[in-house]
Amino acid sequence: MSRRRDELVMYHVAKVTEDLYVLRVDDRYTKYFEALWEIPEGITYNAYLLKTDEGDVLFDAWKRQFSSHLMEALERVTSPDRLKYVVVHHMEPDHTGSLEDVLRWAPNAKVLGHPLAGRMMNAYPKAKERFKPVKDGEVLEVGGKKLRFVHTPWLHWPETMMTWLEEEGVLLTCDAFGGYGIPLSLFDDQCVKLEEMIREMRKYVVTVIGHYREWIDRNIAKLEKLGIKPNVVAPAHGLIWRKNVDRVFQVYKDVGKSKPKENKVLLVYASMYGTVEKVARGVECELVREGMEVAVYGFNDTSRPYISEILTDASDAEVVVFATPTYEVEAFPFLKFVAQELCWKVGNGKKAVLISSYGWSSAAIEDLKKTLENCGYKSVAEVKYNAIGPTAITDEAVAEIAKKVVDAIKSS
Amino acid sequence: MSRRRDELVMYHVAKVTEDLYVLRVDDRYTKYFEALWEIPEGITYNAYLLKTDEGDVLFDAWKRQFSSHLMEALERVTSPDRLKYVVVHHMEPDHTGSLEDVLRWAPNAKVLGHPLAGRMMNAYPKAKERFKPVKDGEVLEVGGKKLRFVHTPWLHWPETMMTWLEEEGVLLTCDAFGGYGIPLSLFDDQCVKLEEMIREMRKYVVTVIGHYREWIDRNIAKLEKLGIKPNVVAPAHGLIWRKNVDRVFQVYKDVGKSKPKENKVLLVYASMYGTVEKVARGVECELVREGMEVAVYGFNDTSRPYISEILTDASDAEVVVFATPTYEVEAFPFLKFVAQELCWKVGNGKKAVLISSYGWSSAAIEDLKKTLENCGYKSVAEVKYNAIGPTAITDEAVAEIAKKVVDAIKSS
Structure with a gap:
């Protein structure tokens, strides 16, 4: 050469x-x-x-x-x-x-x-x-x-x-x-x-x-x-x-075929002030404890993940977990974009878990759910919790959400 | 202090x-x-x-x-x-x-x-x-x-x-x-x-x-x-x-009120291989020649403009010009996102110009048009041209598109 x-x-x-x-x-x-x-x-x-x-x-x-x-x-x-x-x-x-x-x-x-x-x-x-x-x-x-x-x-x-x-x-x-x-x-x-x-x-x-x-x-x-x-x-x-x-x-x-790899989870979240991040990390922790492979991407005040990498991990994930804040009574804009791209580039009936935090209106999940279900994802768990600020949600509440998510994934 | x-x-x-x-x-x-x-x-x-x-x-x-x-x-x-x-x-x-x-x-x-x-x-x-x-x-x-x-x-x-x-x-x-x-x-x-x-x-x-x-x-x-x-x-x-x-x-x-500043134009484009960029720059040139103030944002192989800046210039623009390649028979994904954000954050019945290049399917404009018209933008000009590669469109053709756009803006 x-x-x-x-x-x-x-x-x-x-x-x-x-x-x-x-x-x-x-x-x-x-x-x-x-x-x-x-x-x-x-x-x-x-x-x-x-x-x-x-x-x-x-x-x-x-x-x-x-x-x-x-x-x-x-x-x-x-x-x-x-x-x-x-x-x-x-x-x-x-x-x-x-x-x-x-x-x-x-x-x-x-x-x-x-x-x-x-x-x-x-x-x-x-x-x-x-x-x-x-x-x-x-x-x-x-x-x-x-x-x-x-x-x-x-x-x-x-x-x-x-x-x-x-x-x-x-x-x-x-x-x-x-x-x-x-x-x-x-x-x-x-x-x-x-x-x-x-x-x-x-x-x-x-x-x-x-x-x-x-x-x-x-x-x-x-x-x-x-x-x-x-x-x-x-x-x-x-x-x-x-x-x-x-x-x-x-x-x-x-x-x-966007063929799923057993026990692989894609977790995508957005967190403006750490509330969702606290929950997302709790969920990730529980998934890891269960021996699952978790690919995590978080939009926050210092980080904007690559869409190209998210899609790559979506392709062979068995489950896609979205955790979103409520942003102007909807899901976080980039998460909506990611959901649309998932439909466009990956699709294929994977399991979805939708988590949202909210302050005064709890409509964020509906958005994402509609987009994902329209292209064949199956929602297996939906969690909403009221919290502004990470200290508004206790470690116990986070653990409970995490357990609920893992149980729903395992039993579905 | x-x-x-x-x-x-x-x-x-x-x-x-x-x-x-x-x-x-x-x-x-x-x-x-x-x-x-x-x-x-x-x-x-x-x-x-x-x-x-x-x-x-x-x-x-x-x-x-x-x-x-x-x-x-x-x-x-x-x-x-x-x-x-x-x-x-x-x-x-x-x-x-x-x-x-x-x-x-x-x-x-x-x-x-x-x-x-x-x-x-x-x-x-x-x-x-x-x-x-x-x-x-x-x-x-x-x-x-x-x-x-x-x-x-x-x-x-x-x-x-x-x-x-x-x-x-x-x-x-x-x-x-x-x-x-x-x-x-x-x-x-x-x-x-x-x-x-x-x-x-x-x-x-x-x-x-x-x-x-x-x-x-x-x-x-x-x-x-x-x-x-x-x-x-x-x-x-x-x-x-x-x-x-x-x-x-x-x-x-x-x-x-998203009050328009007279003669201010926001031009947003995406260009994978320079074809749209050539047209966008031609349009910008003609707008500048007409004494208009043009804020330009281009998504290309080395640049990803800030959504926050695009929205800022959208707010007081009189006209919004989108120039998009045809991407999988639709508009370019980030331009769809920008159009949605424009509706969400700016809105208010501005003029819109929609330009698309295409290789074998010319449906990209419909997408953007629908999104923008749904929130009150008025499409005053639509231009589609067939070209793959910047040399597929002549300087004369670019000038013609630019003139058409400027005329439509001025007469609307």
Whole structure:
């Protein structure tokens, strides 16, 4: 593997197989992926280059701000006259931003993609001009290598597809199986913090593809039906998987179903002056005592948790606990937002527990309940208590609430 | 004025009039007021102490984390046996958190407040025990000083009241007329960046009291009817007003009506890959060229604007422009959130312009339109354009959109 670090941008060029290279750039500038998802850990864009006797094929590109680096990386593995095709798996600009620069450099390269991709190319006149749509299942032979294109709609846009390189045993999956973060190594069998990387993959799929999660199973079934059994899963973000292929397929299927992990609880609360926090911590304590795994996120006067992390833990939670103050006779605004996002990105009939403190009006729970029940959550416990200020609620009262919550979870 | 800085906490004790002191502590720890509103500028808690021949009266206290400092400050201006009354204008813990410490120190002090306050004192057993409700308009004479209590419901809770000190010409207003920030000086005629401080006051009232804004006019009318014409307006947050009293009353009334400033436009956009940003900047450019005042907030891959600032600029905007990408066939999630908050905290029939870019589905505007129209905004222009990637939309097309928006605003 060779690395370059120029102007604070690091990129990598390395062999995946004898004839396939990965070109990865590490983006630690993007703080909000899709302008939404908090990723202090950064993200990578992975392009791939296949070398054949009849010319080379580039799969995807990088975000435009790294165009200059992509050109430098490309120069190390191919040349303008050798680059025959650019396969566009997905039109989102984090993979297509550098397309025009590549095509300017390689004037004879053709562009291949899903038929719908051709209608999304107004930003890229060269690509549009040289575009040739490929059918679902179509096989292109280049220099003895077979490229089989598989349409995989809604992973993550309608025009998304994958390429199966049978000779290499490599499935190029674009967004699917991608993860956030800037992995220490390119492959999952090198210096890898595996569980962290699996979580980054889950975080990516929940936030970016979560709304279309039912398409995960469908598309995986489609791949299986086509007899595609990759040795290497090579996505456009994060690690390349070759040691843990079965595991990542399983993780992906699980996320697609928002499959609950036994005894995992997501606890989200907001606390203006500590009253709710006292109760939330009491509930957490009781859950931990019962041996449950609890992921906790609190909005308070010094902390604003990341929505992206909340959603990630929501996806495999068995139970979601909301604890809210009463804010202007409703639930706390960010908790309403979280509940809406949970419906949008996770859904799937998990258990819900709703807790609210109130001063003079106890309507906060109704809000959240309505939102969550509308998308299939089942409320198994509701607790309201009157308190302004943490000392307004005794330790005994907190313990009682905690016990009630745990009992309701266990018996439901 | 004397200042103390201990353990990184600064507080101030100074005379407001011959017999009235302000005790102010500067809180630069709270990042999210109400766990919601972004205040990197910090906030102060102002308590007041009135000295009389028959004993002293404390008005409000501080957030609990500053209890120890409050006790030290109190010791400099009164003593346990001299402290006769503690007036609680508002039960929110940023003003009551230190109450029990004060009452422990001054064992004979009585607590006075709105009748409803007594029902919110479970966190404060000493206060509850020594509580005596005061009627609306009730006058208490202490050592020749008249304290007139005026109930001012929903500024900001139902139990909120003010105290009019006629002899001092001082109106103690608690949350009302309060502002965020840590002003350089205690009074508005010292080292004051006036426009900044007025904005901090607007930001405070929009975010904290905005939902109850109709009560501003009612309560001000009530004060006027009672013949209360203060020389000094002394709130529990921010500056004490004595030079700009008329101005702050006017500002307050204006915020209560979300009164538009002529030609002020709020432009809020979200942009995942720069397409919407290009259009938003084009629109901003055209608005600026027309001499309009434009406040701009963009959600993008590196920036997440503060909701508190957006709401502040929404309050006195004449027009609100939303520019959104299409996100999963809807508007961008944070823009939906902003629209909901606008309804909740600002409302009041302003003009709205809705712009969306889309790739394959153009439904994003409907969302926002529905939310905004439901709370009285009037859509004066709607623009949809198909583009993925900023280069997919020409400068001419941007200019055309910008012109359309400006024309619609001017002719509506």
